[in-house]
Amino acid sequence: MDAKGTLSGLPWWIKWIAIxxxxxxxxxxxxxxxxxxxxxVLFKILLFVALVGGVIYLVRRFTSASSSSRGDW
Known part of the structure; x- marks a missing residue:
């Protein structure tokens, strides 16, 4: 006897609610x-991406600021 044969004689609410x-x-x-x-895991991945993006942003900002102000020394 297969699964369809087992469930075929039962009422609809057994198949769609009780089970x-x-x-x-x-x-x-x-x-x-x-x-x-x-x-x-998704939250940790998003947090990791945000932190890495923030670090990259800060490094680029400070390296471009330090390279533009080198002539002042």
């Missing part, structure tokens, strides 16, 4: 931890 709710109850913690991990 997904049971899956969420059983695997909800796992799903939440995976989603939380992915959001954390």
């Amino acid at each position: 997904p709710v049971i899956a969420l109850v059983v695997f909800g913690g796992l799903i939440a931890s995976v989603v939380g991990f992915l959001i954390g």
